[in-house]
Amino acid sequence: SLRALGDAGLMGLLAPQEYGGRGGSLTDLALVTCELGAACASSAMCFLMHCCGVALIAAKATAAQAERWLRPAARGDAIATLAFSERGTGAHFYMPELRAEQRNGAAVINGRKSFVTSAGHAWLYPVLVNAPSGQGLDIYVLTPDKPGLSIDGEWSGIGMAGTSSIAL
Secondary structure, three states, rough: HHHHHHHHHOOOOOOOHOOOOOOOOHHHHHHHHHHHHHHHHHHHHHHHHHHHHHHHHHOOOHHHHHHHHHHHHHHHOOEOOEOOOOOOOOOOOOOOEEEEEEEEOEEEEEOOOOEOOOOOOOEEEEEEEEEEOOOOEEEEEEEOOOOOOEEEEOOOOOOHHOOEEEEE
């Protein structure tokens, strides 16, 4: 279903037009997601999380990052999702336990995110963490080719079996 949405140009619903998206609104997202949800809750959830990930990346990415990540996401060639939930904090996204640390010029994140929709299928994982400075929050976009990134668990969600909401 996500490939069909990509072929229809809807995976880029919230991506800026300059990166191949439609530049749509949150109202557009709500309307499309409601229609999808009436047919398949799993497809709707994966689509919603993709669009949220795309919108988040679009809001903060540099031009080079946007070109590298948003153009393939808008085509549906790179699925995005959010890695925000943690076992200890659940849906309280504003208070993650994970922290990014700067080591040798790179950010290192140690920990586990839970219930990551499309885990193992997505290519873009915006991860919410405490900032290395200890002040505020940061978001790092991880891709499966990053060293140390692993995805594990099994998912058998009742009515949402297609979401693959497992751990990162």
